[in-house]
Amino acid sequence: MSIEAVPVNFDPDCLLRPGNTNCGGCGMSNGLTMLGRALEDEHYSMVIPACCGIVTAGAYPTTGYNVPVVASTFASSPAFASGVAAVNALNEVDDGGKRHVICWAGDGGTYDIGMATLSAAAERNEDLIYICYDNEIYGNTGGQRSSATPLTARTATTPRGKGEGKKNIIKIMAAHRIPYAATLSIAHPDDFRRKIRQALKIKGFRFFLMHSPCPTGWKTEPAETIELVSLAVRSGIFPLYEVFDGENYRINVEPDGTDPEEYFDKQRRFRGPEMNISSVKRFVEARMKRLKRLESVSEFDAD
């Protein structure tokens, strides 16, 4: 059997440089690549708290990132970014145009330890883009529960399955009446790109939630990462939608009736006896119904 050399994209200007040491099948890495492409003509820096996102940079003095990056403390990325953004705003003319600031944080830094900082920055409507890559665990420390871990999922600290459901972070962020909040899927790159470009047109706090499989923590096949997120969208487990001004909802991809069981079956973290698929299905259906109701009462300018 002969092994064919696969050409690799060695674009030296891409956001996530070749040669990084991220795990195979890492959802976050795919997200960074898509983000970089969506922002290719923009000037931006990133603020990354303690998480796999900063490990991605690699060891000093090298870096896996092709934009200026500041590592913040775990809870602080929106605060650091507020400072960076404030200086950008004061120097827009000297800097030769707008410089965006992007927070790139995991679910631990977003749903848990960074919640107060995030909420405050959203309330102040800071001019920054916050992207939470949600792998539903503390991935960097070996896979412990976070408040983004779904019901029944087994983690290093929920060996008998998590007894509580996942926080609805989009609802929390929408409640801050920020101009824009949306979900992102790496299985839908066009939708991903459109939303990032959409966010660039808006001033103020913009929040994204990106579904981000962690094969190591989820006990999934690295090669199936894209298939997993695709199943999550199709089955309604991870709906793709956007919320304008905290009020107006738009569903971007309609679930196609795929059975959620297909999504769960591929992950060993959901194989415990506590997994109750029928209650999950009821929850997913009810949420989709609620989103549709919110969409139906939403108001958009004719566009």
Next chain:
Amino acid sequence: MSMQLVTGNHAAGHAFGLAGEANRTARGAVCGIYPITPQTEIVEYVAKFSFSKGAVVPVESEHSAMGVCLGAAMNGARSFTASSSNGLAYMAENVMVASFYRLPIVMAVVNRTLGPPWNIWADQGDSLMFRDFAWIQLYCETSQDVADTSLLAFRLAEDPRIMLPVMVCMDGFIISHTSMEVELAEQEQVDRFLPPCNVPHKLDFDQPKTMGGMTFPQETVAHRHELQEAMGRVPAVFEEHRERFRDVFDRDLAGAVEAYYCEDADTIFVTSGSISTTMRDVIDKRRERGDDKVGMVAIKMFRPFPVDRIRELCAGAKKVGVLDRNCSADRGGIFWQEIRAAMQGGGHPLIQGYLTGVGGCDVIPKTVHEVVDDLLGRSEAGEPVWKGV
């Protein structure tokens, strides 16, 4: 320059406002602010200041207040904030980032007792818990000292040989809330005194770097060594900038260590903060009425600790008494411990510790006279002597 009756908080706020405004020709000024008694007036003053190129970000916690300063300084702005007590403790994680990232942030610390139980009065235990964080620490004696030191702090912090954050500390209420006549700087003077802030490692879009990724032990030890070296340069650089301060403001500012009657003193008291003023008064009285050869070493610069100068001043003393408005449970006063370490190999005076003003207890002339009497009557050093218990 105008003489005005102002509090220590006002003096700090005024200095911060002018220092921030002075950077309008560079990348401006940005500070994160959050209130806590007794420093609140400082951040209120800054919030009211009308900057031509500046932003004040009123955040939800001290941790984020420093976070904003870190992001702003990393993006090249002049940055400052203020805190006290538990607020400072809550900020701690981001406080260390300022020195690890070599960001010239200036923070006013109005010293207040840590709690609970809640106590708003002066105790240096809050800022002293950061003694190992590679921040320069300056403890002010008066509101004038606060006004001057706050300005000098920026020049020192932003000096390319230093690039370290500075805490400007003052005793809560005793200095922060009492008024004295202060010569307040004018904008034009501060513009001359402070060069534009330049953070050489600020975000660079042409040469993108990641600040704060992984480092291994060999890089980390080099980094810590650089911090140590930079700290070592501070006393000399401080004197240079003090000289420049004299040129611009046409007067002196209190030095890193102030000696009072040390030349012929056989008994020297080491003080800091507002206690120095009381001690100076007590020494005057003692010198007037008798032949007690007492003197004082008033320490403003705690980090770096001016070991050489202190040894020099205490070289001829038979006894040294150290007054601490703080207590490290078990080891007693922190200045006392520092003095004991500094005097190793620098003569063998008897060194006695006094815990005065812990938890905000008043240190009145009577308290200080008792300390003086105790040390004069002593033939050997013992456990720290508590006042107020």
